[in-house]
Amino acid sequence: MSGNQSNTSEDHCFVDDSLFFTLVPPYIVIISVLGIIFNAFVLMVFWLHKKACTVTEIYLSNLAGADLILVFCLPFWSDNIRSYYDWTFSESLCKVSSAVMSMNPFCSIYFLVMVSIDRYVALVHPLSHERICRPFYAKLGCLFVWVFGLVFALPIIIYRKLEFSSNLAHCSRDFTSPDRYLMYEVRAIIFRFIIPVIIILFCTVKIIQSLSNRLMEGLKPQRTEQKTTTLILAVLLAFLICWVPFHVAKILDVLLNTGILKCHTILFIFQQVSMYLAFFNSVLNPILYIIIGKSFQNRTKEFFKQ
Incomplete structure (x- = not known):
């Protein structure tokens, strides 16, 4: 939504499907409501509990925070689709909501990278775990992820704007040149998908x-350690199932813009x-x-x- 609606690919790869405009808005609203309730509940349990969070819980609470921010922005895009891509809100909200939706996959996958590294050190190098993986370093790492996520979203804030055509206002990206758009997308694929997935897969193996x-x-891991590891592996698997197709679609979009692929209904x-x-991963x-x-x-x- 924040990536495909640009003035590069969607003009020649868009299928006017009334079913899409009918089904998607209520689906997004449901995801938003459930995501707000569930993630707010998770943050309440983590933050308001009298016991301090462990390193793993610090990462998971930040992941819940990233998901909560995302689902807060989704209703605006639900209204945008329902109005056939007529943006009825301000340009500032267009920029901010798009930036948030760009930050979410970046921040989420790097929180999972850090939690994967934490589990890897805990199980493979247990003697170094207490020295390296401390709550202070975990919080500092999360802060760096949020900052880099914001830096990564700066091009979206700069190049997102309202464009008017046929009495409609479109919240679109205008990178001024196809080369700049492709450079941004290639960089996003590398830093938001390829590098973190390689790290996650290495740690998981x-x-x-x-x-x-x-x-x-014949050595059984501690019950708490086993439960924590099972949860992390389940979260990693869910993230990969939900987000790998998205990044594959972004790669196909880059190939589409370079002329290697031609648009087809199936691709859209x-x-x-x-x-x-x-x-759905946020829920x-x-x-x-x-x-x-x-x-x-x-x-x-x-x-x-x-």
């Missing part, structure tokens, strides 16, 4: 190998479906905390008693 070796040696449908599947994460996260379940019980 090492984590699984470590757990397998312990089981083969895939782009749209992948985008709204990615949004899925809190559900995983509640279902799988034993520590979160205990925190929730203590929170209500408190």
Whole structure:
């Protein structure tokens, strides 16, 4: 939504489908409502609990914060689609909401990178874990992710603007030249997808190998450690399922703009479906905390008693 509506690809790769404009707005509203309720609940449990958060919980609470900010912005885009891409709000809101939607995948995946590294060090290098992975360093790392996410979204703030045509106001990106647009998209694919996914996959493989070796040696991991690792692996898997199609669609969009691919109805449908599947991840994460996260379940019980 924040990426595909530019003056590069969508002009020649857009299918006017009334079903799309009918079904997508209510879907986005549902995602927004559920996402706000679930992520606000997660943050309440993490932040208002009398016990300090662990390193893993610091990362997961920041992930919930990124999801909460995203779902707050989605209703504006629901109204935009319902109005057939007629932006009825201010240009400032156009810029801010687009920047937030650009920051979310960047911040979310790097919070998962840090939590993957934390689990990797805890299981593969346990003697170094207490020295390296401390709450102070975790908070500092989260701060860096938010800052870099904002820097990464600056081009969106600069080049997003309202463009008027046929009495409609479009919240569109205008990079002034196709080369600048392609440069931004290629950089986004590299830093927002390829590099972090390589790190996550490396850590995940090492984590699984470590757990397998312990089981083969007859050493069972501590119950709390095992539950935490299971939750992290489930969150990582959910993120990859929801976001990999989105990034694949962005790669196809770059190939489309370079002329390597030609637009087809299937490509447009895939782009749209992948985008709204990615949004669903903001609702899925809190559900995983509640279902799988034993520590979160205990925190929730203590929170209500408190």
